Amino acid sequence: MNLTTTQLAAIDRHLRQANWLLNDALIAELTDHYANAVAEKLAQGVAFEPALTEVQASFGGRAGLLKMEEDFAFGYFLQGRKTFHKVFWSYFHPLRFVAIIGLFFGLLHLIEIAPRYGRYMLIAGGLSGLAFVIMGYVSVILIGKLRQHKQKAYYRLRGFHLGIALLGFGGVNFMAIAVEFFLPIHIYEANETVIVALICTLVFVYLCTAVEYAIKMRKHITPA
Amino acid sequence: MNATNNAQLLKGSLSVIILKLLEDRDRMYGYEITQKVKAMTEGDMTITEGALYPALHKLEADGLLTTETEVVEGRARKYYSLTKTGHTAATDRVAELRAFIDTLQTILNQSSNTLNPAL
Numbered sequence: 254m255n256l257t258t259t260q261l262a263a264i265d266r267h268l269r270q271a272n273w274l275l276n277d278a279l280i281a282e283l284t285d286h287y288a289n290a291v292a293e294k295l296a297q298g299v300a301f302e303p304a305l306t307e308v309q310a311s312f313g314g315r316a317g318l319l320k321m322e323e324d325f326a327f328g329y330f331l332q333g334r335k336t337f338h339k340v341f342w343s344y345f346h347p348l349r350f351v352a353i354i355g356l357f358f359g360l361l362h363l364i365e366i367a368p369r370y371g372r373y374m375l376i377a378g379g380l381s382g383l384a385f386v387i388m389g390y391v392s393v394i395l396i397g398k399l400r401q402h403k404q405k406a407y408y409r410l411r412g413f414h415l416g417i418a419l420l421g422f423g424g425v426n427f428m429a430i431a432v433e434f435f436l437p438i439h440i441y442e443a444n445e446t447v448i449v450a451l452i453c454t455l456v457f458v459y460l461c462t463a464v465e466y467a468i469k470m471r472k473h474i475t476p477a
Numbered sequence: 478m479n480a481t482n483n484a485q486l487l488k489g490s491l492s493v494i495i496l497k498l499l500e501d502r503d504r505m506y507g508y509e510i511t512q513k514v515k516a517m518t519e520g521d522m523t524i525t526e527g528a529l530y531p532a533l534h535k536l537e538a539d540g541l542l543t544t545e546t547e548v549v550e551g552r553a554r555k556y557y558s559l560t561k562t563g564h565t566a567a568t569d570r571v572a573e574l575r576a577f578i579d580t581l582q583t584i585l586n587q588s589s590n591t592l593n594p595a596l
Contacts, residue, residue, distance in 0.1 A: 255550055256550075258551070261551065261552060281546075281552070281553040281555070282507065282530070282553075282555045283530075284552055284553070285506065285507075285508070285549075285552050285553060285554045285555070286507050286508045286526065286530075288550075288552060289508040290508065308526075311525060311526045311527070312525075312526045312527050313525075313527040317527045321527065321530055321531060324531050324534070325530075325531075325534055328534050328535065328538045331538065332538045
């Protein structure tokens with residue numbers, strides 16, 4: 254028995270409001286489970302509300318659901334940390350490391366021929382990144398809405414939107430503002446080109462790691 | 478079987494059950510796993526949702542399971558399948574559990590013989 258959109262909305266409300274759940278990915282998974290279990294009970298002649306309560310009880314009630322969300326979030330955090338470290342250190346493995354060394358010497362050369370190029374490059378990179386994030390954000394919303402409309406799907410993209418926005422904010426903050434802290438003017442005045450090139454390379458590696466990490470973890474952020 | 482005892486016995490072997498089911502089938506979603514176990518054991522064994530999902534999430538975090546999400550009947554459905562490491566782990570853990578059950582069987586048989594020497 255297929256549930257109606259109203260019944261699916263009631264399950265979503267039940268999970269978010271009655272059980273205080275927040276994690277979109279977990280809510281999406283539980284919504285599917287609830288929908289299957291409730292549909293089975295409806296077919297047996299149980300009314301919708303009691304069916305919902307019975308399914309909730311099988312998860313250990315609100316306390317059980319909240320505990321599950323806590324464990325899920327903690328597991329996600331641990332997995333995220335592990336993934337981030339793994340991706341970051343992969344840039345120091347032979348094949349990628351050769352490219353990083355090449356980048357370092359390329360930057361060193363650029364900074365030597367144009368002393369303050371490193372700073373300007375980071376600030377310009379930050380602003381381009383912001384433009385890229387805004388365009389990406391709008392595209393994701395449009396594609397998501399189109400998919401929702403075509404598949405008549407009842408799911409949200411909110412978590413993924415938030416992920417992109419946070420990544421964009423972090424990137425811009427890191428590149429355009431924190432450059433003042435990471436590359437203070439006195440380093441340039443002292444003509445420390447090697448330090449500047451090293452900082453720029455590390456920033457590049459960090460941002461590449463953040464993007465690769467976001468792609469790898471995307472499936473945990475967005476429900477569909 | 479008593480439900481509480483059943484849950485206690487099931488606790489340690491739940492991940493093995495999940496790995497074994499996924500080894501036999503290409504991919505499964507949470508509700509399907511509970512129903513499959515119920516059907517296979519004719520209702521004798523029920524996996525509670527409160528135990529199933531944390532076990533699935535842990536196996537995924539350990540890299541033994543991978544997931545893909547599809548929209549089915551207007552809602553997102555998360556399918557679990559074994560990774561390459563998961564396939565190896567499934568074989569190993571099923572073998573370990575079989576060996577454990579055999580040992581347990583030996584102990585139980587010997588204990589009943591000691592308790593009932595006349596038999």
